[in-house]
Amino acid sequence: MTAIRLRAGGRPWRPGAWAGSVIKTGGFGLVIGLIVWETLGQTLRYTFLPPASRVAGRLVDLVTSGQILPALATSLTNLALGFAISLGFGIAIGLGMGVSRRLAASLDPYVNALLTAPSLVFAPIFFSIWGLGRQSIVALIVTYSVFVVIVNTSAAVRAVSSDLHEMARSFDTSAAQTFRWVTLPAATPLIFTGIRVAAARAVKGMINGEMFIALIGLGKMIQDAQHQLDATTVIAVLSIVVAVALLLITAIDRIDMRLNGWLPRTERGT
Amino acid sequence: MKSAASEATSLDSSGRSGAGRSFRPQSRRLSVPRADAVLYPLATLVVIAVVWEVGAVAADSLLIPTFTETVTALGALIFNPRLWEALAISNQALIVGFTIALFVGIPLGLALGRYRGLAAVANPYLTILLTVPMAGMIPLLVMSVGIGFEARVLMVFLFTVIVVIVNARAGVREVDPALIEMARSFGSGELQLWRQILLPASVPAVMVGVRLGLSHAVTGMVIVELLLVAAGIGHLILEYQAFLQPGSLYATVVVVVLEALVLISAANRLAQRAAPWLEPATR
C-alpha cells in the first residue's frame, strides 16, 4: 500500500483515509526516529548523542524535581515581556506604516535592514547599554521579533481590498470609521501570520540572548551543560524550549481561529 | 474600471466646501514619488543620529559610543586590514556551508514535495528543526566536531538547510495537479515528469528558498562566532567588547548589518534577472 501511495505522489487520495494514514505515518516516523536514536546512542557512545532514554529520563527528572522551574520561570518572563513589547510596538508601527505612505517611506529601509540582519549581533550593543540582566535579553527578544510583526502588519494593511475601501467611502465614512470598521478587521488575518512567525523568533531570541549573556534562564542551563559536556541536559532543555514554542504557537492559532473564522476556506492557513 | 486609482496624482482636494467629506484622494495604493523615497529615510537617519548623539552624551558611559564616534570608527575600520581578514574568515564558512546546504536541501525538499509518504515521515522533524533555536545546538556541535572551521560550516548549514528544504517542498507541492495529470495522460514517466513539469514549475519557489537561505546563512555565520568559535567577525566584535572599544564595536555591528544587506540585495538582483515576476523576499 505504501509503495502505491508513494508513486501517486501529488495526487490527492480519499481525504479521510489519507489524513488518517498521514498521522499514522507521522507518528510512525517519530517512533522510528526515536528507536534509531536510542540504538545509535547506546552503541556509538558519542558524547554528543546520548540515547533517547537517558534524555527522557533527564527530562522527567528536571521537571519533577523542580530543578528546571526557576530557569523556566525566568525565561518565560523574559519571553512574555519581549513578545508583548514586540506586539505592541510592532502592530502600532506596522499599522502606521500601512496607512501613511510617508511613514512607510521613512522607515522601510531600516525595518527591512534590521529584518535581514542577524539579530544576535545587537546583543553586545544591548549589553553595553544595560549590562548583564533581564533588560538586555528582553531588548534582544524584541529585536528578534518586532520587525517581522511590523513588516507583516504594514503589508496586511496595504493588502486590504480597495473595493472595500471604496464601498466604505460611498457610504461617506470618516477616515477613523474606515480604519476601525474596514481596514483593521480586514488586515487581522495577515497580521496573525506575522504574529505566528514572530513567536518562533521570540523564542529563538530568548535562548540566544540567554546563551550570550549566560547568567539566567534556560540559556544559562544550556551553556552550563555545555561546559560540563553534558549533552543529555542540553537536549532535554532544548526539548522544553521547543515545547514552549509549540505551545505558544498553538495558543496563537486558537486565538486566530476565534478572530478570523470568517475567512472563506481557500484563504485559510499560512 | 480601475483607472480611477491612477487619478490620485492629478487630484487635489481643492477648497471645494460642502457637507460631508469632499473628494479624498484614493491614493492608498501608490508609493511616494521617487525623490521622497530617498529623502524620508534620510530624514529618519538624521533623527536617529541626533537622538543617538544626545542619548549617548547624556548616558556618559564608557560603553556607549556617540553617533560621531561610531561613524569615525567605521571609517577607520574600513581601512583596517583586520576587518577584511575577519570577513574573509567568516565568509569562507558561509560559502561552504551555504553551498552544501543547497546541494542537500534542494533535492531533499523537492523529493519531500513529491512523495507524500516521505513528507509525512519527515514533517515532525522539520517542525522541530524550524522551532528549535539553532544556537542551542551549538553545545552539541562542540561536542561533535569541535570548535574549528567544521563547526562554523555545520552551523551555517543547519541554519540554511531547513529554509531551503521547506521552500523547495512548497515549490513542488504547489504544482497544479492538473498539469501532472495531463503529462501522465500523455504517458510521461516519472523522470520525464520531473524534467518537463516539476522542476521548471518549482524554480521560483526554490529561488525564494535560496534567498531566504542566504539570509539565514549570514545569521548562522555570525551567531556561531559570537557564541562559540571566536573567529572572524564575531571574534572581532567580542574583542572590541572586551577591550572597551565601543565605537569600533558598534561600527563592526554596522558592518555586519551592511554585509547582510549587500548579500541579500545581490541575491534579489540575481533572482530578478532569473525570475522577474518574483517579489523580493523579506523573511
Next chain:
Amino acid sequence: MIRISGVSKTFSGRGDLLDVPALRGVNLTVGDNEFLTVLGPSGCGKTTLLRMIAGLIPPDEGSITVNDEPVTGPGPDRAMVFQAFSLLPWRNVLENVAFGLQVRGVAKAEREDRARRFVQLVGLAGFEQRLPRELSGGMQQRVGLARALAVEPTVLLMDEPFGALDEQTRRLLQEQLLRIWEETRTTVIFITHSMEEAVLLGDRVAIMRPRPGVIDDIVPVPLERPRSTNVDRVERSAEFVSITSLLWERLRDMQVELDRREDPADDGSRRGTSLAALGGKEGGE
C-alpha cells in the same frame, strides 16, 4: 432630480503613459423616481460617471447636482451597489445591511431593526446571522442591495450589479429588483453591458460611446409597468424586441466606428446604418 452638465474628466497618465480622456462634456438629466439604465461598451466611462455622481471622484469640468445640491463628495442621499458585492466578510448579513446606518451613527438596536426590514425586503429573512462566505453570489448581491436601500437614499447607483453572476441568478435578481423597485420607487441609475437588461429594467436607456466618453443617445422604453409580474411576456413583446434591436444597431455602429478610427486603411464603406433615435435626445460633444 439629478442634473449632470458639461462634465469632463481626464485621468492623467503616469510617466510616459498617455492621458486618458474618460469623459467629455457629458449632459444628462435623471428625473425623480426614474429608472435609468446606462449602456455602453467597456471603457466608455459609465463607471466613472457613476462614481462621480456618488461623489467618489470630482469632475474636471462641469457640475453634478442632486435636487439642486451640488455634489462635492459622498453623502446620505446617494448609495451604491457594487459589481463585486463588497460585503464585509467578517460581518453577518444583518450587520452588513446595517453598515450604512452605523456610519450615520444610528444606535445598534434601532439600526438592526431597520436593517431587518430590508433583509426581509430582499427575501433573505432567516439568513440574518449568516456570513458572506456561506451565501451564494446572488444572495450576497441581495445583501448589497439591502445595504444600499437601508439608508433610504434619494438615488440608488448600481454598477453592473449582476455582472458577476451566472445567467439564471441574474434573471432571478432582475425580477426581484423590479419587484423591489416597484415598491420603493427610488431613483435608480443602473449600469449594464446587456441590452436586454437595459430595456427590461429601465424607463430610459442612455447609450454611451467611449474615447472620449459621451452620451451618444437616450432611448426611451415605453414598456408598461409593473414588469416584474410577467418578465417572460415583456421580453417576448414586439416592443421589447424592436428596442433591443435598435440598441444593438447603435452599439454595433459604435464598434465599427471605433474600429475604423483605429484602422487608417478603412475607407468607411463598412459603416452600418444609423437609425434615428426615438424621442428626445440629450448628449453632445
